[in-house]
Amino acid sequence: MERNYMKLEFLSKSSNESFARVVVAAFASQLDPTLEELSDIKTAVSEAVTNAIIHGYEYGEGIIIVEAKIIDNEIEILVEDKGMGIADIKQAMEPFYTSKPNLERSGMGFTVMETFMDSLEIESKKGEGTKVRMRKKFNSLSSKE
Amino acid sequence: MYISVEKHKDNLLIQFKGELDHHSSEIVRQKIDQQYHDHGIRNIILDLRGLTFMDSSGIGLIMGRYKNCVEKKGKISIVNDNPHVDKILKMSGLLKIINVYPTIESAIENI
Ligand SMILES: Nc1ncnc2c1ncn2[C@@H]1O[C@H](COP(=O)(O)OP(=O)(O)O)[C@@H](O)[C@H]1O
Ligand SMILES: [Mg+2]
Numbered sequence: 001m002e003r004n005y006m007k008l009e010f011l012s013k014s015s016n017e018s019f020a021r022v023v024v025a026a027f028a029s030q031l032d033p034t035l036e037e038l039s040d041i042k043t044a045v046s047e048a049v050t051n052a053i054i055h056g057y058e059y060g061e062g063i064i065i066v067e068a069k070i071i072d073n074e075i076e077i078l079v080e081d082k083g084m085g086i087a088d089i090k091q092a093m094e095p096f097y098t099s100k101p102n103l104e105r106s107g108m109g110f111t112v113m114e115t116f117m118d119s120l121e122i123e124s125k126k127g128e129g130t131k132v133r134m135r136k137k138f139n140s141l142s143s144k145e
Numbered sequence: 146m147y148i149s150v151e152k153h154k155d156n157l158l159i160q161f162k163g164e165l166d167h168h169s170s171e172i173v174r175q176k177i178d179q180q181y182h183d184h185g186i187r188n189i190i191l192d193l194r195g196l197t198f199m200d201s202s203g204i205g206l207i208m209g210r211y212k213n214c215v216e217k218k219g220k221i222s223i224v225n226d227n228p229h230v231d232k233i234l235k236m237s238g239l240l241k242i243i244n245v246y247p248t249i250e251s252a253i254e255n256i
Contacts, residue, residue, distance in 0.1 A: 014167055017166050017167060018166065018168065018198075021198075036228070039198070039229045042198065043199075043200050043229075043233070046166055046167075046200040047200055047201060050167040050200070050202065053167070054167065104174065104205040104208070104209040105202075106201045106202075106205040106208060106237065108201040108204055108236070108237055109200075109201050111201075112200065112233065112236065115236055
């Protein structure tokens with residue numbers, strides 16, 4: 001059984017968005033993903049990290065934690081902030097819902113994560129922060145026995 | 146992220162190169178809106194073929210430019226051949242209101 005783990009902590013600056021998604025993609029590349037799978041992962045991580053920056057830490061910088069676990073041909077990614085939290089998760093997940101239309105947000109972040117990954121779980125408490133957990137299985141043929 | 150904005154046959158042609166995310170979209174937005182205002186041209190062509198990455202911040206950026214363009218009674222078109230960008234565009238519903246063409250020439254022909 002293939003197992004691996006990594007953890008990344010960084011400040012909630014928008015310049016770290018590309019840093020975070022590239023690190024996770026590099027970690028995931030040991031599973032021999034296709035270009036499309038890799039780009040799906042990058043996009044999902046970018047959405048979760050961007051949310052932590054602009055929504056979670058709306059009122060000031062904080063630390064974002066990204067963890068990734070590989071178990072066999074599946075990757076599990078956790079993006080966590082200790083920011084303001086989400087009051088209504090169901091509403092937040094609705095396509096096109098955004099609490100910041102003035103910032104030209106599309107409200108499609110969670111929809112992108114849901115579509116590009118196999119599963120999406122959100123845990124959040126108002127005033128305490130948000131955890132976004134996503135999983136994706138790779139269909140690469142070159143599985144390591 | 147690099148963008149070039151130029152007047153091309155009565156259209157404002159905007160060509161993207163690099164990664165379009167929340168971080169880069171703010172500067173891109175300012176640059177486009179400034180030029181759109183200064184040139185006084187109505188139609189916009191967004192050439193996304195040079196993008197190596199785009200997330201939902203790109204959707205927000207395109208939607209915002211679409212609104213500005215409609216306000217000026219202009220037409221906005223997209224040029225794209227990148228499957229990743231296409232996947233996001235399809236999901237966003239933008240393709241119902243904006244046409245996508247494989248080349249700048251075909252976009253201009255159809256304006
Ligand atoms: N980490 C977070 N902390 C607090 N609120 C969040 C977080 N992530 C998402 N949200 C809330 O959920 C809404 C929907 O998120 P999303 O689908 O990514 O759309 P957008 O980012 O374009 O607003 C956001 O507008 C915000 O109100
Ligand atoms: Mg978002």
